[in-house]
Amino acid sequence: MADRVDVYYSLQSDYCYFLLERLIWLHGQGVEVVMRPVLGGVLRIPDRFKYRDMLEQRYFETDTLRTAAFLGLPYAYPDPSPISFMSGSLWVAEQNQPLNERLSRLFVGSVREGKGLEFLDHVGRTLWDGSTPGWDKGDHLKNAMARAGLDIKEVLSENEWPATEKTLQENANDLLEAGHWGVPLMVVDGEPFFGQDRFDQVVWRLGLPGYIRRDA
Numbered sequence: 001m002a003d004r005v006d007v008y009y010s011l012q013s014d015y016c017y018f019l020l021e022r023l024i025w026l027h028g029q030g031v032e033v034v035m036r037p038v039l040g041g042v043l044r045i046p047d048r049f050k051y052r053d054m055l056e057q058r059y060f061e062t063d064t065l066r067t068a069a070f071l072g073l074p075y076a077y078p079d080p081s082p083i084s085f086m087s088g089s090l091w092v093a094e095q096n097q098p099l100n101e102r103l104s105r106l107f108v109g110s111v112r113e114g115k116g117l118e119f120l121d122h123v124g125r126t127l128w129d130g131s132t133p134g135w136d137k138g139d140h141l142k143n144a145m146a147r148a149g150l151d152i153k154e155v156l157s158e159n160e161w162p163a164t165e166k167t168l169q170e171n172a173n174d175l176l177e178a179g180h181w182g183v184p185l186m187v188v189d190g191e192p193f194f195g196q197d198r199f200d201q202v203v204w205r206l207g208l209p210g211y212i213r214r215d216a
Contacts, residue, residue: 004032005202008175008185009120011103012040012082014064016184017128018071019196020120022211027117029208035116036171037107038183040083043097044172045181067196076130099136101161103127106141108167109159110150118148 007023009016027033042049068075082099103123110119122144126132132140145152175185179192186193186202193202203211 003030003206004034004188005206006034006036006178006187008036008038008171008178008183008187010038010040010044010183011107011124011127012042012100013183014075014077014128015067015196017075017124018064018067018073019184019199020124021071021073022196022199024117024121025211026203026206026208031206031208033117035111035120036174037104037111037116037168038171038175039100039104039168041182042083042085043100044168048181074129074131076128078127078135079133080136082127101164102136102141102156104168105159105161105164106145106152106155108164109155110145110148112159113150113155115148115150119145119150122148 005026007019009019023033038044064075080099082097082103084097084099106123107116107119110116110123123141126135126140126144135141142152145155175181175183178185178187178190180194182194184194184196186198188202188205191205193199193205199211203209
């Protein structure tokens with residue numbers, strides 16, 4: 001039985017958030033869950049998203065709301081978005097992405113501290129569960145990091161953007177080598193499983209009993 005799963009995960013992905021609760025469960029089953037942070041697809045592989053039309057976007061919005069309801073998860077798109085888009089467009093703005101860079105430094109730094117899942121359990125939820133509009137203001141991030149057992153100032157000071165960007169690119173390269181370009185991607189013994197809806201197959205491949213939702 002395999003005892004490790006590598007997870008390529010983007011903080012900008014709704015579907016990665018949908019997987020989080022099950023990754024925490026998997027860790028509780030004694031499986032080593034290795035988080036591999038990557039940038040959101042619109043930043044990492046922009047040409048794949050450049051011509052995404054509004055029909056696709058409308059379906060995406062329908063599907064994310066439905067999936068969150070199906071999984072029993074509180075959900076709202078982060079306010080503000082971690083990624084800055086051009087006005088009236090799904091195309092990324094031609095400018096720096098300060099919120100994304102800050103979050104990436106915190107995510108990569110937390111993984112280096114061995115607390116990637118703890119970071120996602122607190123900071124990730126702060127972004128995606130709809131409880132914290134204006135998550136980038138005040139002490140929201142500081143407090144969420146503290147709940148994860150991390151000091152925001154230390155993590156930021158030890159993980160400047162150039163080093164963080166290098167790690168993100170290395171993970172992006174490994175993601176492609178693993179066999180897909182999208183996230184979340186779970187890899188067990190070199191076998192890729194793309195999408196949060198493949199989690200049950202991962203559990204099966206790991207030889208574990210099935211996942212049971214806490215509200216089931």
